[in-house]
Amino acid sequence: MYLSPSTGPGVATPTPPDVPVDDRSRTSARLRIGVALLLIGLLAYGAWTVFGADKAQAGPPPIPTVGAARPIQRSIVEWDDYSGRFEASRWVEIKPRVTGQLQAVHFRDGEIVRQGQLLFTIDDRPFVAALNEARARANAARTALALARAEFARASALVDEEAISREEVDTRRAAVASAQAQVAALDAVVQQRALDVDFTRIRAPIGGRISDRRVHGGTLIAANETLLTTINALDPIHFVFDGSEGLYLRSQRNREAGSAPAVEIRLQDESDYRWKGRVDFNDNRIAADSGTMRSRAIVANPTHFLTPGMFGNMRLASGVRRDALLVPDAAVMTDQARKIVLVVGKGGVVEARPVSVGARVGTLRTIRSGLTPADVVVIDGVQMAQPGAKVNVRQAKLADAAPTPAPLPDLAPPPSQATIAN
Structure with a gap:
């Protein structure tokens, strides 16, 4: 109890005690913490209400829509594919x-030359001099032959009169034969010297594309040793590849029938098989380890566009026409070591179907086995179709499709799960 100042003598008035400052601070801090916790709770509840409720109501993702079509049925000629190079x-x-x-070079490096065209000239003066000398010796031999014949004729006339012995006549006859042989030998020398003069003018033995010159004017060159240049004949040109045993058998039967298998070739940057030719050679044995043999096709090349060493893809007509199923080449995928296509089954469920593929026909790929005409193949939106998952299906149009594909069957799952997109 505290005593306040008295209002009168001897009177004491009670007053309330003072609250300490530390107690008031603690009470205020507790109040602020409580308010902060309340606000945090309200914010957390609001966030759950906004985001958590949306997620709870979102449900499963929508079923993707893909384009699909039945395979095209078409009568085709089978082609066998090979790779090779031009030679x-x-x-x-x-x-x-x-x-x-x-002495001189008469062509431009890399140009097309014709057969017989002058390419190089060698200094012919030593060879012309040797030719003139050989001709002079041949003329002297002819003079000696004429003298020997005259002596033999006189001796033959005298032998009947027994004015000369028969041994002398035989000697004159032998002299004539020797002179004739000498003339023949010297005539051969003249021909050789004339050839040497002709060989000083080097001409193209074949027509084709010439390489660059390996020597220049003024160089001393050796007979049969110095390489001057090379020439490749380009029209026609050969395409060399390793053929199968089946190709060999087919070639043999075609040869018996008087024909040769036709081939078509495309280059690395070409999509069409624009180069046409025929098989004209098969080697004399089939390799036991690979079952193939070296084969060759001959291809017309009038513009000299094709050149030796070029790589090409060749297809060879088998001559067998059959009905085949075709799908877009882009719809065929590789799964490790096998080829697959995605097929939509009952209920709109996607299935990965292994297939055996054949040659391309335009933008389509021949399917040899694994599909039926009734199958529905995914050709658009392949990346959205997963094996085992459901999809909506829309009718897609196949490129290069001569026959109109049949309409798709009802492949949709029950209405509660999906519907067909028109």
Whole structure:
């Protein structure tokens, strides 16, 4: 109890005690903490209400829609695919046939040359001199032959008169034969010297594309040794590949029938098989380890566009026409070591179907086994179709489809799960 100042003598008035400052601070802090916790709780509840409720109401993702169609049924000719490279139909190395100094070059590197075109000239002066000398010796031999014949004729006339012995006549006859042989030998030398003069002008033995010059004017070149350049004959050109045993059998039967298997070739940057040819050679044995043999096709190349060493893809007509199923090549996928297509079954469930594929026909791929005409193949939206999952199906149009594909059957799951998209 505290005593306040008295209002009068001897009177004491009671007053309330003072609250300490520390107690008031603690009470205020507790109040602020409580308010903060209440606000946090309200915010958490609001966030759950906004986001959690939406997720709870979202449900499963929508079923994707894909384009699908039945395979095309078409009568086709089977083609076998091969890879190979082009080679020159003829190839020659140009070397000199006489030794001498190269005088001139008469072509541009890499140009197309014709057969018989002048390519190089060798200094012919030494060879012309040798030719003139050989001709002079041949003329001297002819003079000696004429003298021997005259002496033999006189001796033959005298032998009847017994003015000369028969041994002398035989000697004169032998002299004539020897002179004739000498003339023949020297005539051969003249021909050889004339050839040497002709060999100083080197001409193209075949037509085709010439390489670059390996020597220049003024160089001393050796007969049959110095390589001057090369020529590749390009029209026609050969396409060399490893053929199968079946190709060999087919070629043999076609040859018996008087025909050759037709081939079509495309280059690396081409989509169409624009180069046409025929098989004209099969090697004399089939390799036991690979079951293949070296084969060759001959291809017309009038513009000289094709050149040796080019890589190409070749297809060879089997000559057998059959009914086949075709799907877009883009619909065929690779799963490890097998080829698959995605097929939509009953209830709109996607199935990965293994298939055996054949050659391409335009943008389509031949399916040899694994599909039936009634199957529905996913051709659009393949990336959205997963095996075992459900999809909505819309009718898709196949490119390069001559026959109109049959309409799709009802593949949709029950109405509560999905509907067909029109």
